[in-house]
Amino acid sequence: MMAYILALGVWIAGWWLNVHLSHSDRSDTRFYSLLIPVIFGVTIIVMWEILVTMLEVSAVILPPPSMIAARFASSLNLLWADFQQTIIKGAMTGYVFGMIAAFAVAILADRSPFLTKGILPVGAFMAALPIVGTAPIFVKWLGSDWQSKAAVVGVMVFFPILVNTVAGLKDTSAMQRDLMRTYGAGYWPTLLKLRIPAALPFIFNGLKIATTLALIGAIVAEFFGSPTLGMGFRISTSVGQLALDMVWAEIIVAAIAGSTFYGLMAWLEKRVTFWHPSQR
């Protein structure tokens, strides 16, 4: 009972603080827009700690944050090695290759309306395909090191980026295209100055979706075979040993990597598509 009251108290205090902060004059400053989600997060973590320790929840079900933090701090070397194997080698390589391939195919297909019409539905079909399922196949073909993970990631990110790019390249109005024609602009100037900029919100939509897919793909693929290194490997073995604190430590690494990656894309989008209504 005491635990619930204490947790509720923490929640009310945290929320009250945030209501005040977010309605204050300076709530749009960078400091405040970082502070507010941090307070929200800290509130949740404190409640979690209180509830788990005071209600004596078994660490096999849900370890308290303090235990996870201790585990995280004590196995930094291991986590860093896993990070390099999975994120840098597996996810990033696959992401870059998938992206380049998707742009290339989109621009090639864009020259022919016939192909564009064909690629959109087929690409959407492929994007809907649960491509993580190809992981065992790629592991069998390319071996269990990072190459097979990069291949899975490449295929996974290819289709969302392709579909969004092709759809974005179609997203210009007749009037805008006519204007370019009155300027005497040919195919390439129209592509570079009108259609690619107009496609950017779509492209970034695809790129942002793909960041998450890349991480999921790289980690999931390791469940089907990996060297004795990597985040997916560590997670699956730690779950087997009921060492859930290690699993959570890996999830923290994945969350940091993923949100940094996503944040990078969102920052780029803001820089490049500042003119779009959703960014104003």
Next chain:
Amino acid sequence: MRTAFVTGCARGILMTRLNAIIPALTVVAVIVAFWTLCVIPMNAHLTADQAQREGMVLTPEAPRDRQELSGLSLALKNPAIIPLTYVQTRPRLPSPHQVVQELYDTVIDKKITSKRSLVYHGWVTLSATLLGFVMGTTLGIMLAVGIVYSRTMDKSVMPWAITSQTIPILALAPMIIVMLGAIGIQGLFPKSIISAYLSFFPVVVGMVKGLRSPDAMQLDLLRTYGTNSSQGFWKLRLPSSIPYLFASLKIGISASLVGAIVGELPTGARAGFGARMLVGDQYGQPMVTWAALFAAAITAAMLVAILSLIERQTLRRMGMGAA
């Protein structure tokens, strides 16, 4: 007169359909042709070894010499093995007709109640998917509305909504199963939670974008009409968010299916597409994996197709139909 009009319409619809389908079919045909060609080099070594055991004479006699050749040149030196690459029982890459055959066997020939029927496994996965999708979408729309209207929620929850999605859900899957299993919940629900979680994020992000898509001029116009904020929501924000909503629903439903499949992987599930993929992988039966993969893809495509149909109808009625 009336019949003529009706057939005229039907023909018109058929023609527009054909115009949309032929390009897609062409792309598919190119992919299938490429796949069919790839079967030869991918299976060449496997087939060659097997053919030699059965007494066929091959050009590089020793298996070690063959390993140094690429699959393609091996097949070209021994044209006799080319037809055999298409009929392997455990191929590295099965040919399209083998996958179709396996799908036919397990979807149509097997009784639905059979443990080998993909319809049975499909329903196990699909029910978890749909339950999760409904939960995830409802929560996602509610959170998006909250984020657009409450400054506090926007500031404190939105960054976490984004961050939380970057957690690879498969890592949470065994823990969700363990946690829920410890309090006596098993089967459908834990998978649905993973599904819900995966469809949740696209909906939140899409809806926040959609609800904010009206530009300043449109918002000003409403203000000059003297509308209050609930009218602004129902008459401007919500209608303008519908295209964004459908775009995210289509992503969400396939993400849900992936979630349900992935949720079956680490839990040792006995039924479902994910379970079939795992069984095929562990027991060296590639055809089982491939059939499950394609059945899952077909299921996903049907779900997306149903949503697209609803999208087209809705947008047409709202006067945004042209696209």
